[in-house]
Amino acid sequence: MLGERAPIAAVPPLPPAEAAFERKTPAQIAVRLGVEMALGRLRARRPLLALGLGVSLAVAAAVIEVAFGSSGAVDRALLATFRLVTPLTVFALAADAADRTTLREAAWPAARFGASSHHVALGIALAAGLSAALVGALLAVVVVAIAHGPGAAPLVRDVFTSGWIGALTGAAYAGWFSLGATFLRRGHGRFVPLAADFLLGGSAGIVGALMPRGNAVNLLGGPPPLGLGQPASAGLLALGALLLALAAAARCKE
Template sequence: MVGESAPIDAAPPVPPAERGSERGTPARVGVRLGMEMALSRLRARRPLLALGLGVALAVAAAVIEVAFGSSGAVDRALLATFRLVTPLTIFALAADAADRTALRDAAWPAARFGASSHHVALGIALATALAAAGVGALLAVVVVATARGPGAAPFVQDMLISGWIGALAGAAYAGWFSLGATFHRRGLGRFAPLAADFLFGGSAGVVGALMPRGNAVNLLGGPAPLGLGQPASAGLLALSAVLLALAAAARCRE
């Protein structure tokens, strides 16, 4: 009727998919901010010097092994690099990505403006893993290029195999160091997995299967922890890189 207002329809509820999208947008922003912040820190002078030192040590290891004999020099140099140079180099880079403090504190510059510290920390951990994978692959390729002799396997094949092993090991180390950075003041807990890898990473038991070094050595043709096959070691390295990054971020929830 004239003079009567038409009934106002109630606004339809937001579909679940849209609500999920709204929740997901801040999450993606937080992760992106964390990744950008970590990568910016890794472009500073100190981490670049650490990378240069790692490459120099890898070359030195390869040259020393060649001096002892070209036969098997690549394998020996790779083992030496994966046991010492790779974990130390990635440890330094992971510490710099987290601003040499606890992971939660490293996320604060973005979290204080409203981003979730959990999502920012996840971005930092993911960026650290990606950078560490690249560094691990680079160190392995440098060793192959320096130590290979006339009787070695084809260069491209050797480089690709060693490179992906280095990438897996590097990402796994980054996961451990990111999780360690959530313990103790200034993230000093990151020293615990480094020490555990040095002391027990080459063992044939459970710890050797959990730490990156034992699985990387297995992929290079060395002793296998717990008698694992190479596909199992590769899967453990990849899985630990992802799960440890998620665990590190989970410990940074508000």
């Protein structure tokens, strides 16, 4: 009939994924953007080459130690990997996650459109930590698989133990490098914790307890820093990885 209004069509509900996205706070969206940016950078050619080089060095360390004798080869190869290969590989990946610049500048592509640089930086640091944990576990597992001999502990137990130690160590290194990337131009401050770990990370004092290397060596059965027990070293690595990522993000506040 003339003058009657057409019925208003019902608005279809949002798909579950889009509805969940709509419910996220601006902070959650900014963190997610940071994670996606970092993971996208880590899928590029350069970080993949760095990962390949790290795995190759870990394989070489295992083969060399086996050549010197199968007895204790796993422990020696793991120590060599955790002292040199893991920090260098994680250093390269953490730098690429931050686009080889400061953490604040790495967050700018999203922050310039209104996202909080603090939360975007937190997403980048968390993604770097998660990726480093996976890489640390991978390097440790590769070493155990190659260097494992008939006189060693059961393979499954060795793989599991070395894997979680590698994961904690990798995440802790990433936390230090993310925090270092908030200092100096182009994030060159990340070289400071790398140098400190190489020079003082194996000490028995407080620096050895703060840096990843000393705690990783303790978990592998080496001398503990400050006489710490292995559970304390594991807790320091896990807590340090989280607190350092938060501290790095806090330095990127507007």
